[in-house]
Amino acid sequence: MPQFTIETTYHLPVFRHSTYLAETSDVACRFAIEDTDWSGQREDCESSGETHVTGAGAAYRGQAIPVHAHFGEAVQRKAPQFELMLGLLKIIVGDAKARRPTPPGWLGKAEWAIARGEAILADARDPS
Known part of the structure; x- marks a missing residue:
């Protein structure tokens, strides 16, 4: 072993x-x-x-x-997550302002980012 x-x-x-x-x-x-x-x-x-x-x-x-990232320090997991979520939010808000639909791929990425953010706050593993 x-x-x-x-x-x-x-x-x-x-x-x-x-x-x-x-x-x-x-x-x-x-x-x-x-x-x-x-x-x-x-x-x-x-x-x-x-x-x-x-x-x-x-x-x-x-x-x-x-x-795996989930064994790291919570604050170190939060920093890149903040950058990711800010980027996704800017894309989705930009689409809303331009009155165009957000492509399904971006909504899927946003849903994954939300799940990962919730996992970080719950001190749990990242979603797969």
Whole structure:
């Protein structure tokens, strides 16, 4: 029986509390983002991110094995899904504005994208 080495990880939030003199909260937020001094940082172990797969291989021998997207971090699944759904929405709205029917192939792609988006939100596998 083959052995597989699976690399998993989670993101650990690190935070700091800093006080800034500023005319508005927006300016203070900009100061905080630009501040590179993290010497007073603290880790928030209770708010760590989900465990997700970052790699797979045959016990570090040979080539990496492809890993299904649904084992990845949810936020990394959402980013390309947003781009896909925005593109489909632009096509469908463009067709509606031009008063032309959307080709059936595009509606099928939109239905698949909706199903995939729902799977991501439910932390489930992508539709086949």
